[in-house]
Amino acid sequence: MFLWSQRLEPSADRSGVHWGFTSRHGGVSAAPWDGLNLGGHVGDEPVAVEANRVRVAEAVAVPRDHLLFMNQVHGDQVVVVDGPWSGAVPDADAVVTTRTDVALAVLVADCTPVLLLDREAGVAGAVHAGRPGMVAGVVGRAVTTMRELGARRIEAAVGPSVCGRCYEVPAAMRADAARVAPVSATVSWTGTPAIDVAAGVVTQLRGLDVTVHWVPGCTRESADLYSYRRDKVTGRFAGVVRLLPGTGRG
Template sequence: MGLDILTDDSLSPFRHGFFARKGGASSGIYQGLNCGHGSSDQTACVDLNRARVAEALGVEKTHLLTAHQVHSPDVIHVTGPLSQPLPKADALVTATPGLAIGALSADCQPVLFADTKAGVIGAAHAGSRGALTGVLEATIDAMENIGAGRENIAAVIGPSISQPAYEVGPDFQEEFLDQDPENQQFFKNGQGDRLQFDLPGYGLHRLRKAGIGTARWVGECTYSDPSRFYSWRRACHNNERDYGRLIASIRI
C-alpha cells in the first residue's frame, strides 16, 4: 500500500511531506503509519513506519531526525544523526544535505520551513503552548543563524486540529489575551463557558507577523478525519488508551 503524502509547492524543490496514516505497519488503535516512539505501539512497527518515510524522502533511516518534543520554544541545529536519549526540543533546523528533519503531531501544528535560495530548512512542533511561547519565531531565528534570509522563508502548517473541534476553557483564553488582546480574534463562543480556538489561524498569524516570505495551512483537520489522521483529542473523546503520531518531514 502506498503512502498518503501531502506536499506544498512553496517548499519545492526540497523533498518533503506531511504523512497521513495510509501505508503503515501498525495495527489496532495505531492502525497505519504511526511514527511516534513515544506511543505504546510496538517498537518494530514504529521503526518500520519511519523506515518507509525515510525511503520516501530518499534518506537513510538513521537520517530521519525528530526530537523528544516537550511543548517548548526550544530549537536544535542538527548536522548529523541524533544520539539517544533524544534531546528535548520542539524544532530542528539544518543546512546539511542528506538529513531529513521532522516533527511529530496528533492535533498540534507540524510546521515545515524552507529557504530554497540559502539551502536551509526547519521543522517545528507547535501546539498551543509552543506557539504561544514562540517556537515558530525561534525556528525562524535559528534558520537565519545558519544562513537563511527571513524574507525568503516559506512555512507550511500541516494537518492540525481545526477551530470547530478545539474546545477550550476561560483560563486558556485568558493566557492568550494576557499576552496580546488581539488574540481575541482566534476565539469564538462555544457552549456554556466553552470557547473554540483557531490553532492554525493563530499559527499563521505568528508566522506572518514574523516577516517571512510566505505562510499557509494545508487546510486539513486531524480531529475530523480519523481515516487519514491521528488525533489526541479524538482518542480522549473515544476513551482510547493511546494514539498514534503523524510525521511531517523535509530534507534538502
C-alpha cells in the same frame, strides 16, 4: 503515505526540497494505532513503529538514521542539526539544518506541524507548534535561528491540526493564548471557549515575513489523520522536510 507532499528539484541557485505531511495510511501498525504510526511513545509495538519510520525514510531517500525526530516537550527549544543524532535524542520543539543528507521530522496528533524552508540559502526547519509552543513563541525562535544561518526568504508549510471548532478549552486558557495571538481566540461548535492554534501560528509566521502555505484539514474530523483529542490512544503522523543538494551546504 503522504496526505500532502511536494518535491522541488535543485537548480543552479536553489536547493531542492522534499517536504510533506504523512497520513495514517500505508503503514503496518495494528489498531488502535493502525496504519503509519510514527510515534514511539504511544504504546505501539516498537518493531511496527520502526518499520513505519523506515518507509518514510525511504520515501524521502535518506537512511533510516538520517530521519531525525525530536523528543518534543511543548516548549520553545530550537536545535541546530549538523548530522544524525549521536547519543540521546535532544529535547526540542524545533530543529533547523543546512544539511542535505538528513530529513527533519515533527510528530503530531492535533498540534500544528510547521515546516520551514529557504531554498536560496539552503536552510530548512521543522517545528512542533501546539498551544504551549504557540504561546511560548517557538515559531519565532525557529525563524530567528534560520536567519542566523543565512535564511532571508523563508516559506512555511503549515499542516493539518485540530481546528478551533473542535478545540474546546477553559476560558482562562483561551485568554492566555489570546494575549499572545488574539486571532486564536474562538468558539467551539457548541459556542464554548476554544482556541484555533493554527490561525495563531499562521499569524505569527506572517508577522515574521514568512510566506505561508496552509495545508487544510482538521485532525479530529479527518479519518485520514491521527487525533489524540478524538481517540486518546492513537498514533502520530509527521511533517517531514529534506533539503536536496543544490546550493545547500550539506
